[in-house]
Amino acid sequence: MNVFDWVNSVLDSPKTVVIPIMTHPGIEAIGKTIIEAVNDGETQFQAIKAIQEKYSPDAATMIMDLTVEAEAFGSKIHLSEKEIPSVVGRIVCDQDFVRQLRIPSLDCARVPQYLMAARLAAENIKDKPVFAGCTGPFSLAGRLFGLTEIMTSMFIEPEIIKQLLEKCSMFLTSYVKEMKKLGTNGILMAEPAAGLLSGEMCDEFSSVYVKEIVDAVQDDDFIFILHNCGNTGQVTQSMVSTGAGGLHFRNKVNLSEALKETPDNILVFGNLDPVGIFKSGAPENVFYETIELLKQMVSHRNFIISSGCDIPPGTPAENIEAFFQAVKSFNLRN
16 A cells, blocks of 8 residues: 555545544453453454454554553563553663663564564555554653653753663664564554653654654655654644654644644644543533534544544443544535
């Protein structure tokens, strides 16, 4: 697939394209637990497949797990049947630790299972793009160094943090290249920790490293989509500077303002609240909020409606159905 032909078809389409980030509803649909899905590539693929068969979004996305890469570096991970994985503690605390930190191979920890899920999705889903997923360099570094500690050390000893970021970026580049080699059509990189930074600090400690990865992988056959659920608007320009072909925004961002800062050939995804609307709202509320967002964005040809982040475990199926029904209804009327 020439993915930028697909991008142009999105830009030219009178209908709004719909691509929520969701795998957890698929995990539940096949009767599996989170711990089973994040440890087994076949199970994760079956969850992705279940989403495609039940809802038929306009692209397939993989689970958003921000612990896979940290575990490959040696971090301890807490796994649960009902909660998303989390990193326990830090493994890097000073320059000596950074210097000794080895860049892992792609056969470490759970990385092979995520590569398997990507391969199976690419081999079996042929009628639409398949977007793999990964963590961003600053978010990965924050998990290795400790988020509180990295926010302090950026000012006190920035060169140490930059050395760590270089190692994170080298690993992520190899990981994304492998996802591309396996046949996926793009990557959705989650860089939430960078949303805690100012625009200037985001440029220095996140976007410059993201741009290196973008430049290494993005071409006619592979699109880079940058997601930042920590952004409240202050780092949108920094996100644009990476050259990513798509930007994915959280629900706290004013999409109208974000679109003003984004060139109209870059896809803009977002941004219904995954918890407040999808998980906790009533179906009629989900339908209403979806229609309202579609109305606001109707004049923006580069807009793709999505959840503001990964739709969480325990989200009612009737709420997801209300979301897709609202998009279908809106598209039929417009």
